[in-house]
Amino acid sequence: xxxxxxxxxxxxxxxxxxxxxxxxxxxxxxxxxxxxxxxxxxxxxxxxxxxxxxxxxxxxxxxxxxxxxxxxxxxxxxxxxxxxxxxxxxxxxxxxxxxxxxxxxxxxxxxxxxxxxxxxxxxxxxxxxxxxxxxxxxxxxxxxxxxxxxxxxxxxxxxxxxxxxxxxxxxxxxxxxxxxxxxxxxxxxxxxxxxxxxxxxxxxxxxxxxxxxxxxxxxxxxxxxxxxxxxxxxxxxxxxxxxxxxxxxxxxxxxxxxxxxxxxxxxxxxxxxxxxxxxxxxxxxxxxxxxxxxxxxxxxxxxxxxxxxxxxxxxxxxxxxxxxxxx
Amino acid sequence: xxxxxxxxxxxxxxxxxxxxxxxxxxxxxxxxxxxxxxxxxxxxxxxxxxxxxxxxxxxxxxxxxxxxxxxxxxxxxxxxxxxxxxxxxxxxxxxxxxxxxxxxxxxxxxxxxxxxxxxxxxxxxxxxxxxxxxxxxxxxxxxxxxxxxxxxxxxxxxxxxxxxxxxxxxxxxxxxxxxxxxxxxxxxxxxxxxxxxxxxxxxxxxxxxxxxxxxxxxxxxxxxxxxxxxxxxxxxxxxxxxxxxxxxxxxxxxxxxxxxxxxxxxxxxxxxxxxxxxxxxxxxxxxxxxxxxxxxxxxxxxxxxxxxxxxxxxxxxxxxxxxxxxxxxxxxxxxxxxxxxxxx
Numbered sequence: 001x002x003x004x005x006x007x008x009x010x011x012x013x014x015x016x017x018x019x020x021x022x023x024x025x026x027x028x029x030x031x032x033x034x035x036x037x038x039x040x041x042x043x044x045x046x047x048x049x050x051x052x053x054x055x056x057x058x059x060x061x062x063x064x065x066x067x068x069x070x071x072x073x074x075x076x077x078x079x080x081x082x083x084x085x086x087x088x089x090x091x092x093x094x095x096x097x098x099x100x101x102x103x104x105x106x107x108x109x110x111x112x113x114x115x116x117x118x119x120x121x122x123x124x125x126x127x128x129x130x131x132x133x134x135x136x137x138x139x140x141x142x143x144x145x146x147x148x149x150x151x152x153x154x155x156x157x158x159x160x161x162x163x164x165x166x167x168x169x170x171x172x173x174x175x176x177x178x179x180x181x182x183x184x185x186x187x188x189x190x191x192x193x194x195x196x197x198x199x200x201x202x203x204x205x206x207x208x209x210x211x212x213x214x215x216x217x218x219x220x221x222x223x224x225x226x227x228x229x230x231x232x233x234x235x236x237x238x239x240x241x242x243x244x245x246x247x248x249x250x251x252x253x254x255x256x257x258x259x260x261x262x263x264x265x266x267x268x269x270x271x272x273x274x275x276x277x278x279x280x281x282x283x284x285x286x287x288x289x290x291x292x293x294x295x296x297x298x299x300x301x302x303x304x305x306x307x308x309x310x311x312x313x314x315x316x317x318x319x320x321x322x323x324x325x326x327x
Numbered sequence: 328x329x330x331x332x333x334x335x336x337x338x339x340x341x342x343x344x345x346x347x348x349x350x351x352x353x354x355x356x357x358x359x360x361x362x363x364x365x366x367x368x369x370x371x372x373x374x375x376x377x378x379x380x381x382x383x384x385x386x387x388x389x390x391x392x393x394x395x396x397x398x399x400x401x402x403x404x405x406x407x408x409x410x411x412x413x414x415x416x417x418x419x420x421x422x423x424x425x426x427x428x429x430x431x432x433x434x435x436x437x438x439x440x441x442x443x444x445x446x447x448x449x450x451x452x453x454x455x456x457x458x459x460x461x462x463x464x465x466x467x468x469x470x471x472x473x474x475x476x477x478x479x480x481x482x483x484x485x486x487x488x489x490x491x492x493x494x495x496x497x498x499x500x501x502x503x504x505x506x507x508x509x510x511x512x513x514x515x516x517x518x519x520x521x522x523x524x525x526x527x528x529x530x531x532x533x534x535x536x537x538x539x540x541x542x543x544x545x546x547x548x549x550x551x552x553x554x555x556x557x558x559x560x561x562x563x564x565x566x567x568x569x570x571x572x573x574x575x576x577x578x579x580x581x582x583x584x585x586x587x588x589x590x591x592x593x594x595x596x597x598x599x600x601x602x603x604x605x606x607x608x609x610x611x612x613x614x615x616x617x618x619x620x621x622x623x624x625x626x627x628x629x630x631x632x633x634x635x636x637x638x639x640x641x642x643x644x645x646x647x648x649x650x651x652x653x654x655x656x657x658x659x660x661x662x663x664x665x666x667x668x669x670x671x
Binding site for chain 1: 404407408411412415418419422423486487488490491492493494495496497498499670671
């Protein structure tokens with residue numbers, strides 16, 4: 001079932017949560033919505049599942065205006081919120097039974113067994129949720145979305161907070177859904193590798209605006225063949241600060257630099273990466289990693305392009321999307 | 328995925344391939360357009376499929392049939408959804424031992440009071456004991472009801488269950504009403520059982536003459552509890568955190584149980600208030616209504632504080648019952664409205 005997002009605006013007080021993104025999510029695809037914190041992903045999902053109405057613009061799910069459909073759109077769109085939880089005293093099967101009954105589904109037992117099997121929780125079905133791990137809880141949430149075999153699944157940061165094994169299991173389930181059903185899966189994530197692995201297409205949001213959208217392969221290609229060098233500076237306290245400054249001096253000339261509390265990342269040519277590797281003082285570094293071109297490069301490229309456009313425009317409102325791969 | 332439960336392909340084609348442009352859902356043109364798969368969009372927006380079937384334009388959600396979503400008959404309708412939520416809340420309250428705890432508290436206090444009241448075995452002794460139970464109920468029942476309900480919504484939000492329920496195709500209002508209903512059944516059962524045990528002892532001691540009066544007392548006590556449960560649910564729907572809901576609930580209890588009574592007495596003593604003003608003051612507090620109902624029916628209105636003026640207020644039992652019902656319905660309705668604006 002195709003989803004069409006057309007010039008959607010949403011504002012909460014003075015905060016612009018969405019500033020008019022427009023893109024299409026093809027029927028049957030697995031689609032990733034990427035963005036930094038506060039980019040508007042969750043707001044977009046809230047509008048998509050009928051929790052709120054856009055101030056302007058329109059979201060169509062299978063040709064139906066979500067704003068008009070209200071809560072009934074969730075008969076077509078199954079939603080797994082980021083902070084979904086379950087009463088600890090209930091068993092997994094009971095949770096799914098409540099879901100199935102509220103949805104008014106026929107053949108409940110059969111559906112519940114099938115959903116539990118799909119997410120690998122058949123053996124734990126009759127145990128209280130209080131004994132579930134985070135990963136099992138997320139899989140139970142996913143099972144609840146599968147009960148009605150919906151044409152659209154919306155998963156808000158489905159692997160947030162899971163350990164590596166939980167993430168791997170969750171990925172397998174999503175891939176199985178992708179293989180075995182024709183559902184359209186829309187998911188948001190901060191983990192670019194995850195989106196790269198699971199999704200056919202992505203939209204990159206920043207400050208509520210669309211920075212790029214299109215098939216993952218094409219976005220990767222558009223971002224060029226630069227590699228990502230990620231460095232974790234060594235030391236602590238004042239020493240770490242000086243080390244970080246020295247490292248920044250070394251990498252700033254090579255390309256776009258992205259900093260986090262722990263790491264410095266730069267997207268640059270392979271030759272520059274090799275040169276950097278040989279010239280940096282190993283005493284300054286805890287970890288040095290070179291990653292092949294991927295969605296990460298496309299992501300940084302899209303955000304950097306938008307940043308440069310803002311500067312060129314004199315630092316005004318966020319720029320219109322600069323990278324649009326799909327026609 | 329079994330074929331008989333798969334969404335009908337036509338519906339998917341209507342929503343997906345039939346409208347690749349994501350326009351207003353009407354086909355976007357004046358002429359008939361041929362789509363992939365041979366579907367044709369007519370000028371009126373209907374989609375004619377190659378086999379001749381006509382699929383209505385979406386123009387609203389009415390096009391989604393029970394078969395589309397695999398629903399069973401009239402299941403999934405609002406009243407069934409409400410009952411599922413209520414039943415779930417009921418089961419959770421039973422499992423968390425709230426039901427047993429509340430029944431135990433009510434029974435222990437009521438039995439203690441009836442055992443040690445020292446009233447003589449006479450009709451007056453019976454009325455005096457029930458009046459004492461009513462005074463106990465005014466303090467105890469609202470406190471227990473608020474403690475039981477302050478986290479009904481905000482607590483479910485903090486545990487993530489509200490997020491999960493909001494993701495379902497159900498009006499938020501029914502989630503609140505269902506939650507209140509499930510808890511109301513538990514509280515009313517605990518109240519009637521807890522105070523009913525004491526009533527059994529009373530009737531054995533004083534005889535069956537007071538049976539009707541005691542049933543009236545039990546129903547009024549249950550009504551008092553439900554009014555404060557509804558207020559607790561409203562507080563829970565408005566509060567952003569559980570601790571805030573708890574604090575506000577304690578203030579609500581202090582206002583209605585302690586302050587309002589004293590304030591009323593002070594105003595009556597200081598000013599020559601009209602009967603209408605006294606009546607309005609009485610109806611503005613569910614504990615006042617409860618006292619008027621119980622003490623008025625016992626003819627023991629001279630026992631306590633503000634109750635002294637109740638008998639003269641001129642309010643009929645029917646009006647008092649209606650007012651108590653309003654104290655149950657109004658906060659629940661406000662909570663159902665408030666939840667629609669809640670952002671998680």
